[in-house]
Amino acid sequence: MIRKIIEIQEEKCNGCGLCASACHEGAIGMVDGKARLLREDYCDGLGDCLPQCPTGAITFVEREAAPYDEAGISRLRQWPCQIKLVPVNAPYFHKAKLLIAADCTAYTYADFHRDFMKGKITLIGCPKLDGADYSEKLTEIIKNNDIRSVTILRMEVPCCGGLEMAVKKALQNSGKFLPWQVVTISTEGQILD
Known part of the structure; x- marks a missing residue:
C-alpha cells in the first residue's frame, strides 16, 4: 500500500x-x-x-x-521499568507523563499497552511482593524531574492499596501540584472507575 x-x-x-x-x-x-x-x-x-x-x-x-x-507494538519507552530498579534521574523523565502500575494490571487488562502505556513512562511494582514502600523513591522522581502528570493503575484487590498510598504520599511530599488519577481494574480485567 x-x-x-x-x-x-x-x-x-x-x-x-x-x-x-x-x-x-x-x-x-x-x-x-x-x-x-x-x-x-x-x-x-x-x-x-x-x-x-x-x-x-x-x-x-x-x-x-x-x-x-x-496491534503488535510494545509501548514501553524506557528500561528498566520496575520501580525498585529505575534511576531517580533519567532523561526519559523530562516532561514525562507517568504511569505507575501494579504488576498484575498488565496481565489482567488485555489492552494495557494500547490504552494505558502509549505516550507515558511506565513504572511497575507490587509493594506486597517487593516488600517495599515506594513513596521515598517516587517522591524523588517527582520532585527532581519535570513530570507532567501521574496515572495510578491498580487492581481492585486490597494489596494494591499500598501502591496507591505510596504514589499519593509521593505526590504530597514532592511539593508539586500535578494532575493525577487512579484507575482501578477488576480481577476480570474491566475498568471499574
Missing part, C-alpha cells in the same frame, strides 16, 4: 539517538551509530521523530510500505 512513512538519510545522521527515543512505536533504532527505520509496519506516519532530529536527516515520503500495525 502507498502511505506516508519516514525516511532517514544516513549521511546526515549524527547518531544522537533523539529520534529513536521520540518514536513511541519503536520503529526507529540505532544500528552502528546511525538511526535506522527498523520496522516500517511500526511507523505510524505521524512523525514524532522529525522535530527531534538536529540535522534534518528525517523526512516524510509517500511510498509502498507495509501497513501500520498498531
